[in-house]
Amino acid sequence: MCSQPNIASTAFLIADPARANMLMALVAGRALPAGELAYAAGVTAQTASTHLAKLLDGGLVTVEAEGRHRYYRLSGAHVALVLENLAAIVPAGEVRRRPLGRDAQNLRFARCCYDHLAGQVGVAVTQALQQRGFIVAAQDKRFDVTAAGLDWFGHIGLDMNQLRATRRGIARQCLDWTERQHHLAGPLGVQFMSALCTNGWMRRVNASRVVQVTPAGWAGLKAELGIEGRLGALTQEA
Incomplete structure (x- = not known):
C-alpha cells in the first residue's frame, strides 16, 4: 500500500482549464454561485455543475446553501496558496506576451x-x-x-x-x-x-x-x- 500523498488526483483536478478558471475566480475569498463560476470558466451551467462536483469531492472547494442558491468557496487559504504558487511557475527565459489590458x-x-x-x-x-x-x-x-x-x-x-x-x-x-x-x-x-x-x-x-x-x-x-x-x-x- 502506497504511503505517499495522492498528489496526482489533486493535480488532475486543477489541470483542467475550466476548473482552474473556477478556482482562480474564488481566490479572492468570496463565495460565488455556480452561474458566475460557469461564466468565469466559459462553460455551460450543466458542465459547471459537473466540474464543481469533482472539486467538492477533491476537497478543493466547499459549498453553502442559502435558500435555493448554493455558493462555492475555496476550502481554505491553503488552496489559494497552492494556486498562487502554481501561477508563479513560468518557463525559463523571456516569453513574448501581449501588452496587458x-x-x-x-x-x-x-x-x-x-x-x-x-x-x-x-x-x-x-x-x-x-x-x-x-x-x-x-x-x-x-x-x-x-x-x-x-x-x-x-x-x-x-x-x-x-x-x-x-x-x-x-x-x-x-x-x-x-x-x-x-x-x-x-x-x-x-x-x-x-x-x-x-x-x-x-x-x-x-x-x-x-x-x-x-x-x-x-x-x-x-x-x-x-x-x-x-x-x-x-x-x-x-
Whole structure:
C-alpha cells in the first residue's frame, strides 16, 4: 500500500482549464454561485455543475446553501496558496506576451490574494515594512514581527493581542505570482488588509480581486512607509 500523498488526483483536478478558471475566480475569498463560476470558466451551467462536483469531492472547494442558491468557496487559504504558487511557475527565459489590458494591469497593481494584499502594492508595502525593521524574514518562509513592528501595527489599528498564530506562525511569506517576490500573508496579513480597508486606505472592487488605493491611502502609505505611486509605477523612500 502506497504511503505517499495522492498528489496526482489533486493535480488532475486543477489541470483542467475550466476548473482552474473556477478556482482562480474564488481566490479572492468570496463565495460565488455556480452561474458566475460557469461564466468565469466559459462553460455551460450543466458542465459547471459537473466540474464543481469533482472539486467538492477533491476537497478543493466547499459549498453553502442559502435558500435555493448554493455558493462555492475555496476550502481554505491553503488552496489559494497552492494556486498562487502554481501561477508563479513560468518557463525559463523571456516569453513574448501581449501588452496587458487595463483589467490585467489593475489586477497586477493591487489585488487580494484570498484574504491579504498582493500585487505591486502588496510587495512594495512588505518591502517597506522590512526596510523599517517592522518585520524580519525568518526560516520556513515566515516573517518575525519586531518590537517596533508591534508598536507600528498597533498604531494603525491592529489589535496584536487578538492575533493567533497558525502552525506556520503569525506572519508568512507568500510568493506573488505576478511580481515573483514575497508579500505579507498569514494572520497578520489578513488583519493588516482588514485594517487598511477599515482605515479607508484601500477598497475592494465588487465582484473582482482588484484592490484600489484611495487618496487617503496614498497619503498614509507615503507618510508611514514612504511609498508613492500610481498604476504601473511605484517609488519608495529608503
